[in-house]
Amino acid sequence: MPPSIAVIAPGAMGSAIAARLVEHGCKVLTSLEGRSRATQARAAASGMSAANDSEIVNADIILSIVPPGEAVALAEQLATTINRNRKKPVVVDCNAVNVETIRRIQDVVLSSGARLVDAAIIGLPPKPGTKGPAFYVSGEAATDIAVLGQLGLDVRVIDGPIGAASALKMSYAGINKGLTGLGAAMVLAATRAGAADALRDELALSLPHVQARLANALPDMLPKAYRWVAEMREIAGFLGEDHPAAQIYEGFAALFEHIAADVQGEGADAAQLVAFAESCKPN
Amino acid sequence: MPPSIAVIAPGAMGSAIAARLVEHGCKVLTSLEGRSRATQARAAASGMSAANDSEIVNADIILSIVPPGEAVALAEQLATTINRNRKKPVVVDCNAVNVETIRRIQDVVLSSGARLVDAAIIGLPPKPGTKGPAFYVSGEAATDIAVLGQLGLDVRVIDGPIGAASALKMSYAGINKGLTGLGAAMVLAATRAGAADALRDELALSLPHVQARLANALPDMLPKAYRWVAEMREIAGFLGEDHPAAQIYEGFAALFEHIAADVQGEGADAAQLVAFAESCKPN
Numbered sequence: 001m002p003p004s005i006a007v008i009a010p011g012a013m014g015s016a017i018a019a020r021l022v023e024h025g026c027k028v029l030t031s032l033e034g035r036s037r038a039t040q041a042r043a044a045a046s047g048m049s050a051a052n053d054s055e056i057v058n059a060d061i062i063l064s065i066v067p068p069g070e071a072v073a074l075a076e077q078l079a080t081t082i083n084r085n086r087k088k089p090v091v092v093d094c095n096a097v098n099v100e101t102i103r104r105i106q107d108v109v110l111s112s113g114a115r116l117v118d119a120a121i122i123g124l125p126p127k128p129g130t131k132g133p134a135f136y137v138s139g140e141a142a143t144d145i146a147v148l149g150q151l152g153l154d155v156r157v158i159d160g161p162i163g164a165a166s167a168l169k170m171s172y173a174g175i176n177k178g179l180t181g182l183g184a185a186m187v188l189a190a191t192r193a194g195a196a197d198a199l200r201d202e203l204a205l206s207l208p209h210v211q212a213r214l215a216n217a218l219p220d221m222l223p224k225a226y227r228w229v230a231e232m233r234e235i236a237g238f239l240g241e242d243h244p245a246a247q248i249y250e251g252f253a254a255l256f257e258h259i260a261a262d263v264q265g266e267g268a269d270a271a272q273l274v275a276f277a278e279s280c281k282p283n
Numbered sequence: 284m285p286p287s288i289a290v291i292a293p294g295a296m297g298s299a300i301a302a303r304l305v306e307h308g309c310k311v312l313t314s315l316e317g318r319s320r321a322t323q324a325r326a327a328a329s330g331m332s333a334a335n336d337s338e339i340v341n342a343d344i345i346l347s348i349v350p351p352g353e354a355v356a357l358a359e360q361l362a363t364t365i366n367r368n369r370k371k372p373v374v375v376d377c378n379a380v381n382v383e384t385i386r387r388i389q390d391v392v393l394s395s396g397a398r399l400v401d402a403a404i405i406g407l408p409p410k411p412g413t414k415g416p417a418f419y420v421s422g423e424a425a426t427d428i429a430v431l432g433q434l435g436l437d438v439r440v441i442d443g444p445i446g447a448a449s450a451l452k453m454s455y456a457g458i459n460k461g462l463t464g465l466g467a468a469m470v471l472a473a474t475r476a477g478a479a480d481a482l483r484d485e486l487a488l489s490l491p492h493v494q495a496r497l498a499n500a501l502p503d504m505l506p507k508a509y510r511w512v513a514e515m516r517e518i519a520g521f522l523g524e525d526h527p528a529a530q531i532y533e534g535f536a537a538l539f540e541h542i543a544a545d546v547q548g549e550g551a552d553a554a555q556l557v558a559f560a561e562s563c564k565p566n
Contacts, residue, residue: 167476193450
């Protein structure tokens with residue numbers, strides 16, 4: 001019999017992961033208390049079942065998939081209920097938090113008697129017919145959830161402690177989203193100075209894959225820029241306040257904040273980035 | 284008859300450019316006053332002829348190829364001598380300076396009666412049998428040096444004012460060297476957290492060209508890191524102090540300073556970067 005699984009919360013990623021698990025015969029619980037009608041509808045469409053806190057902590061596996069700022073509070077809330085419960089689930093923190101944060105979450109979860117797995121989801125929410133996203137896991141309990149690999153998730157065990165999966169998530173995002181940030185900053189600056197066409201041409205000649213990546217990534221980033229602000233700050237925290245490179249990611253946070261405001265407002269920068277991306281496409 | 288050309292200074296890039304021009308039948312002058320024996324030997328090996336200041340300003344074209352911090356001083360020194368001269372050369376500033384700096388150089392050069400071309404050299408110094416580096420030029424006088432295209436240089440005219448070529452150089456380096464900086468920061472952080480192998484594997488799967496680029500760029504960067512510090516600060520200046528992205532490049536300057544110190548010292552970070560690069564290579 002497949003394990004019982006709870007997924008909190010039923011956001012875009014959480015509900016898509018839940019839908020895949022349901023497809024593979026799992027019962028997937030979630031908490032809908034205080035959630036909007038849209039969220040309730042999304043959860044229902046994914047085949048999730050509404051459950052209260054004590055039902056949720058009776059699941060075999062609990063996946064925590066929330067915005068990074070909410071990860072510790074959710075762990076504390078779960079731990080409080082698990083503490084009173086005889087059955088102890090495996091809690092899987094899938095959030096884009098830095099290593100220090102996942103260690104705090106570890107203390108909270110272990111003190112309740114539950115086990116913790118550090119997980120990093122890399123890629124877009126699962127869609128029918130695709131294999132992704134990658135679901136990296138680390139920590140002693142990682143092998144306890146290997147079953148998820150037979151339930152439609154692309155589970156990859158990292159041979160490392162709690163913190164290794166989070167470090168992977170931070171460092172991958174730091175390169176991937178960082179590259180988009182570099183491209184955005186430099187395309188806007190080159191455009192202002194009348195050098196955007198020359199930049200596009202030189203990239204096409206000497207860094208063609210970077211050019212192709214930016215042509216897709218720049219427009220894709222625009223609606224997500226507001227969300228990337230917090231993620232860049234997590235990466236700065238991952239490096240540590242005193243690390244010389246932390247400033248790079250504080251700068252990216254400021255840049256994405258600026259772009260998010262532009263997207264909400266006049267859209268002048270957004271238009272320049274889209275124009276550059278369009279100009280990269282072969283005729 | 285080919286134009287007479289002066290190249291200042293006979294560094295690695297300047298002397299290699301000079302050698303190519305000499306190969307194509309040009310007489311190339313340079314200033315060797317106060318230069319080391321090694322520099323004098325390099326200039327001689329490139330076929331350059333030693334000349335004094337008044338001979339140099341009698342050249343048709345003067346290429347300024349110096350560290351960014353020396354570009355304004357060289358322009359001022361040239362302008363002083365040109366001012367007293369009847370013949371007015373075209374001065375080509377090839378340095379990695381920001382747009383504000385090239386505009387200061389423009390004021391200095393034009394006041395002497397000479398013309399100015401803004402140039403950006405992208406790529407490694409020319410080697411026998413190769414075409415590069417790319418030699419982008421902008422400004423009204425850019426067409427006056429089109430002849431260099433027949434003398435072995437890969438001249439590409441940007442249809443833009445003084446500042447466009449410098450902006451290209453800044454924005455291209457901001458992406459290219461910035462990507463190396465992102466990779467260095469994140470590989471070091473992932474290594475510390477036990478996630479370097481997972482990072483390498485995920486990059487190989489989802490960003491294979493970025494992985495391949497970093498495998499070459501990280502070790503290549505180590506001996507140059509000390510030089511990149513100033514270049515990153517020029518890019519921050521190119522963005523402008525108040526620009527949200529300027530902080531990104533101040534952060535890169537701090538990171539490369541840290542790496543340069545490590546290379547001079549214990550080499551612990553350098554060893555981790557080399558190990559990551561090695562591990563990316565197919566067996």
